[in-house]
Structures are given as structure tokens and as C-alpha cells.
Amino acid sequence: MKKVTIVGGGAAGWLTALYLNKILPESQVTLIESEAIGILGAGEGSVPTLVEFLKFLEIDEQEFVKETNATHKLGILFDNWNGDNKDYFHSFSVLHQKFNFAYDDEGELINEFFGYHYQNNTPIFLGEISEQLARNNKSPFIDGKIDGSSQIANYSYHFDAHLVAKFLREKAEERGVQRIEGVVSNFIQDSEGNVVKIVLSDTEVECDFVFDCSGFRRLLIGNLFKSPWKSYTEQLKINTAIAFQIPQFDNKIEPYTKAICMKNGWMWQIPLQNRIGCGYIFDKNYITAEEAKLEVEELLGHSINIVNNINFEAGAYRKVWINNCIAIGLSSAFTEPIEATSIFNAINQLWVLTDTQLKNYNQDFIKQYNEYTNKMNDDVLDFLYFHYLTKRRDTPFWKEYQTTTTIPPSLQSKLTHWEKSTYQIDDFKNHPFGLLSWLEVGFGLDLFNKEPFISQLKKTNVLRMYKHLQYLKLWGEEILKYSVNEKQYLNK
Numbered sequence: 001m002k003k004v005t006i007v008g009g010g011a012a013g014w015l016t017a018l019y020l021n022k023i024l025p026e027s028q029v030t031l032i033e034s035e036a037i038g039i040l041g042a043g044e045g046s047v048p049t050l051v052e053f054l055k056f057l058e059i060d061e062q063e064f065v066k067e068t069n070a071t072h073k074l075g076i077l078f079d080n081w082n083g084d085n086k087d088y089f090h091s092f093s094v095l096h097q098k099f100n101f102a103y104d105d106e107g108e109l110i111n112e113f114f115g116y117h118y119q120n121n122t123p124i125f126l127g128e129i130s131e132q133l134a135r136n137n138k139s140p141f142i143d144g145k146i147d148g149s150s151q152i153a154n155y156s157y158h159f160d161a162h163l164v165a166k167f168l169r170e171k172a173e174e175r176g177v178q179r180i181e182g183v184v185s186n187f188i189q190d191s192e193g194n195v196v197k198i199v200l201s202d203t204e205v206e207c208d209f210v211f212d213c214s215g216f217r218r219l220l221i222g223n224l225f226k227s228p229w230k231s232y233t234e235q236l237k238i239n240t241a242i243a244f245q246i247p248q249f250d251n252k253i254e255p256y257t258k259a260i261c262m263k264n265g266w267m268w269q270i271p272l273q274n275r276i277g278c279g280y281i282f283d284k285n286y287i288t289a290e291e292a293k294l295e296v297e298e299l300l301g302h303s304i305n306i307v308n309n310i311n312f313e314a315g316a317y318r319k320v321w322i323n324n325c326i327a328i329g330l331s332s333a334f335t336e337p338i339e340a341t342s343i344f345n346a347i348n349q350l351w352v353l354t355d356t357q358l359k360n361y362n363q364d365f366i367k368q369y370n371e372y373t374n375k376m377n378d379d380v381l382d383f384l385y386f387h388y389l390t391k392r393r394d395t396p397f398w399k400e401y402q403t404t405t406t407i408p409p410s411l412q413s414k415l416t417h418w419e420k421s422t423y424q425i426d427d428f429k430n431h432p433f434g435l436l437s438w439l440e441v442g443f444g445l446d447l448f449n450k451e452p453f454i455s456q457l458k459k460t461n462v463l464r465m466y467k468h469l470q471y472l473k474l475w476g477e478e479i480l481k482y483s484v485n486e487k488q489y490l491n492k
Contacts, residue, residue, distance in 0.1 A: 033180075070159040075130055088440070112457050180205060182202070232381055235385050237404075241282070251487065
């Protein structure tokens with residue numbers, strides 16, 4: 001494993017380069033990309049996994065924020081998804097960590113927490129610090145420092161995707177990763193089908209192992225190796241997006257992503273330090289890109305300039321590791337951006353790879369890795385589809401979405417179970433999204449039977465639950481007094 005080559009740049013390519021450079025210090029890591037092709041550049045949000053990964057790569061967060069126009073992301077605000085002009089918040093916090101009394105079973109704790117809310121008709125997430133911080137435009141730090149003592153909530157980042165790629169490239173090259181400018185024209189394989197040379201217009205690059213980070217082009221895993229593709233279009237009908245930008249109109253930065261439900265899909269708004277990155281994602285069978293643009297302009301009250309048109313099919317390759325090639329990121333799968341799972345999936349794919357696996361890979365390793373990515377992609381599909389179980393029936397898109405799509409069987413089994421029971425922590429064992437994420441979306445959309453939660457609430461625990469909620473409320477109020485405004489934090 002002397003020569004490891006990556007085809008394609010962008011965030012996925014350069015994160016892969018940095019990771020391989022760290023776990024394979026004796027190998028030469030080379031990345032091939034072309035300025036002429038560029039990168040997609042539409043994904044500008046992430047989940048807390050990115051923060052952990054940057055720490056693992058020994059990348060300074062403050063430098064990352066400065067160089068990528070980044071802002072903190074405390075979660076996602078879902079606006080008008082039930083067509084009632086109400087919103088709900090999916091946070092990154094871990095609720096049970098906020099409790100100051102012990103439970104043997106954290107699933108029991110959380111279910112009782114929601115049972116109390118249902119029984120007493122109190123707002124869900126009263127005292128939930130991430131949501132409080134987000135709605136008050138606060139950063140996840142008290143004093144503006146990035147350390148464990150000042151951090152008061154889990155977070156991730158919004159960022160300029162092009163600047164992220166540039167920043168990661170600089171870090172990788174500083175650490176010895178070789179970059180080659182060029183367009184790939186062909187691959188040369190040995191008798192066993194392994195890629196041994198990558199052909200460019202004016203040179204050939206030898207390799208022992210290759211990573212496909214070519215995005216939607218999928219040069220290796222799709223075009224060369226013809227991996228079987230599993231389409232998700234029966235579940236996720238959305239297939240088109242228009243991307244645009246709007247300025248920061250006021251003197252605040254909202255530390256969360258907005259997902260605004262539209263007539264024919266939904267619109268994202270991602271605040272950066274210097275602008276807001278936006279996009280409308282929809283089904284082109286219902287509206288054209290021009291009609292989508294007009295719908296956005298009607299909502300915003302001003303004109304927009306489209307900077308990118310993106311067409312895609314939701315789905316995943318069932319084999320992302322074939323011979324001496326692994327596909328990472330968009331090359332391996334794509335669903336849609338509602339929970340910023342693209343970089344999330346890429347990091348998860350990398351993190352389970354070890355130096356031992358890569359140096360001594362065999363069919364057992366390959367089989368296990370493909371099984372892991374298959375489950376991860378299907379689990380992500382379940383959670384994303386879950387967001388579309390709304391009460392909206394006001395347009396043909398939303399009316400037909402509820403009747404023409406197919407609920408994934410694994411999600412249907414969960415829904416059937418939850419009709420008569422509360423959520424259980426084991427329901428989400430080894431799932432990319434945990435119990436709290438499902439609860440926040442499920443309760444936000446008012447999807448589930450309240451009775452199981454109320455009946456599980458033990459009378460003996462009502463008083464201490466009440467006392468604890470008062471504690472949370474007071475604690476949250478104190479935190480808001482001393483937490484740093486997001487814009488003030490970034491200005492430092």
C-alpha cells in the first residue's frame with residue numbers, strides 16, 4: 001500500500017486525503033482533480049460528526065471558521081411542514097445529559113419526559129438548551145472560547161463549500177498529500193480487475209488503491225465497475241434543486257438551518273458570515289426550474305439569481321468497495337440534503353476504515369464494509385422519509401406524495417410498533433440518527449399516539465419531573481444571560 005490515489009476533490013475528496021494521510025503515514029496519498037470540472041458546491045451544512053472528525057484530523061476549529069465563512073449550526077428549524085404555519089426544531093443536543101437525576105434506562109427517561117408534556121399540555125422541549133440558544137441567536141459557547149469548559153450545547157457548522165474544499169486542500173498539501181491537476185480519461189486494470197494506473201490527458205498515475213470521490217460522475221464505482229444501483233425514487237420523489245444566495249439583511253446570524261416547506265417541496269436557508277445560501281428542492285414532474293424560481297420570489301418578496309441547477313436520482317450503490325476501489329460521498333450514494341447527510345455519510349464511511357483493512361484487505365473485509373454502508377444508507381432513507389409524513393394535502397405534490405410513494409418496510413415496522421408503544425432506545429441501536437432525533441421530528445409533525453407515553457408516566461415520578469423541568473427552565477434562563485451572541489462570537 002505505497003501509492004493511494006483519490007479521484008476527485010471537493011469536501012469528500014480532501015477529507016479522504018487527510019484521513020488516509022493520517023492513518024497511512026508510510027503511504028503516498030495523491031489526489032487528482034480538475035479546476036475545469038470544479039465541484040458541486042451546494043452542500044453547505046453538516047452534523048456534529050464533522051466537529052469530531054476535524055478534531056481527529058488535528059485541524060484548528062477557529063481557523064476553520066475564519067477561512068470558510070463558517071457559522072455554528074445548533075440544529076434545523078422546520079417551518080410549516082404540516083401546513084399550519086407552525087415550526088419545530090430538530091436539535092443536536094442529547095436530552096438525557098440535561099437531567100440532574102438518575103435513570104437506569106435512558107429510553108424510559110426520555111419517554112417519561114414526553115409523557116409529562118403530553119399529559120400536562122406543556123410545550124415539548126421546555127428548557128431544551130439548544131433550541132433556546134438557536135431561537136435567541138446565541139452561540140454554543142459562554143465566553144467565546146472553543147474548549148470543554150465553555151461549550152454548553154452540541155453543534156456543527158454551516159460553511160462555504162468552495163472555501164471548505166480550498167481550506168482542506170491547503171491542509172492536506174501542507175501534510176504531504178500530492179495534488180495532480182488533470183481530467184481522468186481512462187483506467188488501466190490488471191488481470192484481477194484492480195486499478196493499477198489512472199490515465200490523464202498527458203500522464204499516467206500508478207496506484208495500489210484508489211478512492212472514487214468524483215461526485216455524481218461516479219467514474220469508478222459506477223462507470224468502470226458497474227456496481228448495482230438501488231434507487232430510492234419510490235420513496236424520495238424529489239429530484240431537482242435550484243441553488244441561489246441572498247444577503248444577510250439584518251444585524252444577526254441565526255445559528256441554525258431553516259427548512260421551509262413549499263408548495264412542491266422545500267427550501268433550505270443556510271446562514272454564513274457574509275451571505276445566506278439557499279435552495280429549493282422539488283420534483284420536476286410537478287414544476288419547472290423557472291416556476292420554482294417564481295415560487296421562491298413570491299415567498300421572499302424579491303428576485304433571486306440561480307447559481308446552480310442540480311438534477312439527481314436518490315439512491316445508493318450496493319457495493320461501494322469493489323477490488324481495490326472504494327467510493328466515498330456522492331460517488332457512493334445520495335438521498336437529499338434535508339438532514340445534511342452527504343458529508344455525514346462520507347465521514348462515517350471513512351471512520352470505519354482502518355489501516356489494517358486497507359493494507360490487508362480481503363473479500364471478508366469488503367463484504368463487511370458493503371454491508372455496513374448498505375445498512376447506513378437504508379437507515380438514512382428511513383429517517384429522511386419520516387420527515388415527509390406530514391399533514392399537508394394542499395397541493396397536488398403533497399397530496400400525491402402521501403399516496404404514490406412507498407414507505408420503506410423497515411420504517412413501516414417502526415410505525416406499526418409505535419402505534420401501541422413508546423419509542424425504545426433499542427429501536428435505534430447502531431442507527432445513524434438516535435432516539436432523540438426521531439422523537440423531535442415525530443413530535444414536531446404530531447405523528448404518534450400520545451397514550452403510550454402518558455400511560456408509561458409513573459405517578460411517583462410526576463413531581464420530580466415537574467421539579468426538574470423548573471430546574472431546566474431556570475438553568476436555561478441563566479445560560480441565555482451569559483451565552484455569547486453568534487454574530488459577536490464570529491466577530492471575535
